[in-house]
Amino acid sequence: MLLPKFEYHEPTTLEEALRLLSELGGNAKVLAGGTDVLVRMKQKIDKPSHVISIARVPGLDAITPRDRHGVTVGSGVTAADLARHELIRDRFTPLALAAGRLGAPMIRNRATIGGNLVNARPAADFPPACMVLNAILKLKSAHDEREVPVNGFFRGPGDALIEPHELLVSINFETPPPWSGGSYVKLGARKTLEISMVNVAALVTLESADGPITAARIALGAVAPTPVRAYAAEELLVGKQPSEELFQQAGETGVGMCSPITDHRGTMEYRCMMIEVLTKRALRLAVEQARAWRP
């Protein structure tokens, strides 16, 4: 399968990358891991006249802890690096789990968190995980820089709040409070190289190991034109003691917030049933992890 012709740019500083983006903007595609961009170009869905590789821009592949308060993840960090990073697995569990379920090992060695977010596919693995962790995205352009919450970043399939002259440089996460636990559950026809039929990320904070839920966040993917937060289901959980019945109610409430479609991966009806089941499962796993929380 052949790639269409394009002009190739390989900036070695962030400034140079941003200058190229501001000059070429709409005619250029940013190339990071290439696992989406090159596929779309081979399929002739995208035919950019310029490709700007950011692989040699220093610093974009760093995972930087900020004391105990949080972590900054460069947009060029690969899924493989996130999946095996100890701090990410321990404190930002949905992120590590989503990273470990993306594609297959070879894809994870190339695919980046930034690419997965910016592509804004409704079934992507990273968005729900970033949404329950309330991630803040840092977008830079040649003359400006702004921070955008990931909740609200996605506008539709393939459409996100980023301008052609902007580059997603990093993603900021605040460390969840003590007695927090998280999970990411994905359903597909097989376990690897799969695009989700439904995926669910959850983050639950308890008052103590056996205490009630003080905060909960649930994000659902592949169930609407963009991944969605199930706010009503989250509210229902707060102040209550975790139980199977409660998780079931949250799952049922979650279904009401989705508008899944029927496609070759599954029917609308099946997706609705699975939203309920997977939400329940994700909450159960998140609470288990929260109860095992260690300082």
Next chain:
Amino acid sequence: MKRIITLTVNGEPVEGAVEPNRTLLSFLREDLGLTGAKHGCGLGDCGACTVILDGKPVNSCLVLAVQADGREVLTIEGLADNGKLHPIQEAFIETGAIQCGFCSPGMILSAKALLDESPKPTETEIRTAISGNLCRCTGYQKIVEAILAAAGTAQGKEVS
């Protein structure tokens, strides 16, 4: 416009002039004559084009040749040591893990990357490591056995 790239392939320095829209796979196969890596789906789904780039297995059909500039590539041709097959290759032959052979280079390189990182993997880890390599003969059982034999271990089952 062609670009000059220099990289290390199977331990040897290599120079080439490539158009930016050429993949690493096509550079290896057509310019260097290293046809061990296969062109399967071309979209990163089948793993037939697997090579090891800077120590990590990647789909070479989704890497531009220009992106490999200055980097180190290992293909199946570089695995034998002075004509002596790598233990994983030996195990594939011994176990009968090779049928049509189309997936074998990718399978073996995925296995090598795994064993380099974790010399005594569980069966689960092996199945996960080769989960991006499709065998069209469906000879997975023998392939897993071969990798287990190469690692000299035997344990747990499902893909995680």
